[in-house]
Amino acid sequence: MNGNSTPPTIPREILSLKDLEAKCLETMAPMVRDYLYDGAEEGHTIRENLEVWDRWLVIPRMMRDTSNVNLTPRTHQFNQSWSLPLGIAPSAMQQLAHPSGEKATAAAARSMNIPFGLSTFSNYTIEEVKDAGRDSVVGLQMYLLEGRRDLNIELMRRAEAAGYKAIVLTVDSPVPGNRPGLIKSNFVMPKHMKFRNFSEDFGGPLDQAQDTQFNDDSTTVAIANDTNPDSAAARTPEQTTKSRGNQLIVDSSINWERDMTWLRENTSLEIWVKGILHPLDAEEAIAYGASGIMVSNHGGRQLDTCVSALDVLPAIVKQVNGRVPVHLDGGIRRGGDIFKALALGADFVWIGRPVWWGLEVAGEEGVRWVIQTLKREFEVVMKLMGCRHVGEIKREMMVTKSGLLSMGGSGVF
Numbered sequence: 001m002n003g004n005s006t007p008p009t010i011p012r013e014i015l016s017l018k019d020l021e022a023k024c025l026e027t028m029a030p031m032v033r034d035y036l037y038d039g040a041e042e043g044h045t046i047r048e049n050l051e052v053w054d055r056w057l058v059i060p061r062m063m064r065d066t067s068n069v070n071l072t073p074r075t076h077q078f079n080q081s082w083s084l085p086l087g088i089a090p091s092a093m094q095q096l097a098h099p100s101g102e103k104a105t106a107a108a109a110r111s112m113n114i115p116f117g118l119s120t121f122s123n124y125t126i127e128e129v130k131d132a133g134r135d136s137v138v139g140l141q142m143y144l145l146e147g148r149r150d151l152n153i154e155l156m157r158r159a160e161a162a163g164y165k166a167i168v169l170t171v172d173s174p175v176p177g178n179r180p181g182l183i184k185s186n187f188v189m190p191k192h193m194k195f196r197n198f199s200e201d202f203g204g205p206l207d208q209a210q211d212t213q214f215n216d217d218s219t220t221v222a223i224a225n226d227t228n229p230d231s232a233a234a235r236t237p238e239q240t241t242k243s244r245g246n247q248l249i250v251d252s253s254i255n256w257e258r259d260m261t262w263l264r265e266n267t268s269l270e271i272w273v274k275g276i277l278h279p280l281d282a283e284e285a286i287a288y289g290a291s292g293i294m295v296s297n298h299g300g301r302q303l304d305t306c307v308s309a310l311d312v313l314p315a316i317v318k319q320v321n322g323r324v325p326v327h328l329d330g331g332i333r334r335g336g337d338i339f340k341a342l343a344l345g346a347d348f349v350w351i352g353r354p355v356w357w358g359l360e361v362a363g364e365e366g367v368r369w370v371i372q373t374l375k376r377e378f379e380v381v382m383k384l385m386g387c388r389h390v391g392e393i394k395r396e397m398m399v400t401k402s403g404l405l406s407m408g409g410s411g412v413f
């Protein structure tokens with residue numbers, strides 16, 4: 001976190017999200033960095049999420065008068081009109097990157113008129129974040145809790161009362177992924193931070209693992225899937241509380257039939273399903289009443305060597321066939337990435353980690369800078385591609401290198 005007392009801004013020499021990331025890493029506490037970056041096992045999927053974009057090459061069209069381009073999504077999402085087909089994905093504990101955490105992120109989303117999804121495991125409450133982000137705060141992400149559905153119901157009641165539009169059910173985490181990096185770094189949440197959506201003190205202090213990296217008398221909440229029962233210092237919030245007898249455990253028995261039905265019976269909000277990678281799961285989600293689908297591998301944090309969202313997107317879009325919106329997240333770092341996801345059929349995309357870079361360097365202003373930069377880049381790409389609005393982005397505008405070679409001399413080439 002930037003410790004200056006004057007309001008932080010983004011230095012002029014920072015031009016891209018990549019530059020911002022480097023700047024962020026100059027100050028980010030090692031333990032926060034480990035939490036932000038760590039992926040499942042050897043990190044193949046994290047790398048894949050970043051590399052997949054460059055396997056697609058774009059083929060621009062010229063002389064199309066792109067002096068004015070309209071960047072708004074083709075259709076309303078969550079019954080609202082947004083400035084960009086881009087939103088901020090739920091990520092837990094944003095106070096790790098800035099004291100204003102989710103409130104700063106939501107306010108930045110609001111100022112740019114893009115949607116924001118709040119993690120259940122946020123450091124500010126459902127109501128506080130709604131107040132900061134108003135109409136931009138559309139979704140409450142939820143994990144279903146084993147034996148504590150009363151808490152899920154309470155969260156949903158509060159989200160309904162506060163004016164959220166959707167519950168975003170994360171389905172890719174029946175258990176936390178294997179994240180050895182986090183275990184090695186003994187990740188802990190400092191004592192002064194809380195999971196404030198819960199009135200009971202879940203994730204209260206553990207006795208050991210004083211955290212020296214945060215420069216306070218932090219005690220710990222840990223969140224890695226540690227299979228070694230002797231290591232109390234590295235557990236998920238669920239495991240942590242379990243180990244203290246005050247249990248908050250993600251329900252690993254979650255299933256379509258029981259839990260989508262239960263959700264539909266217990267909330268008036270739209271239900272979106274986050275973490276779909278197989279077309280047949282998209283079909284299940286629709287069959288059980290999902291209002292939308294988020295194609296995602298959880299930023300490579302859950303299952304290593306699983307496919308990237310972009311690679312499975314076309315098959316899912318084909319299966320869904322326009323019945324519900326299809327959104328995507330994972331590895332979006334440039335305006336051109338937004339273009340490519342839309343060309344392969346996504347209605348909308350979301351970012352996770354880049355928000356933390358903005359928060360770390362300049363709080364709300366930093367998050368706004370991230371959104372503005374992606375918006376500027378996307379606009380330039382649209383103009384260079386000859387697209388005046390997102391409805392003009394077409395699958396035929398992209399090709400893989402091998403696809404291009406095999407086309408040599410045939411068709412329009």
Ligand SMILES: Cc1cc2nc3c(=O)[nH]c(=O)nc-3n(C[C@H](O)[C@H](O)[C@H](O)COP(=O)(O)O)c2cc1C
Nearest residue numbers: 089090091092119170298299329330331351352353
């Ligand atoms: C630090 C961090 C915390 C996250 N916490 C959650 C969470 O609480 N719930 C959830 O469904 N996804 C969570 N995610 C996953 C994101 O919603 C999103 O799927 C992912 O970050 C997108 O990939 P990207 O970071 O490459 O943009 C988290 C991701 C990060 C990086």
Ligand SMILES: CC(C)CC(=O)C(=O)O
Nearest residue numbers: 092121223236237298301
């Ligand atoms: C508190 C965690 C379970 C949040 C999460 O989903 C993540 O770190 O990827």
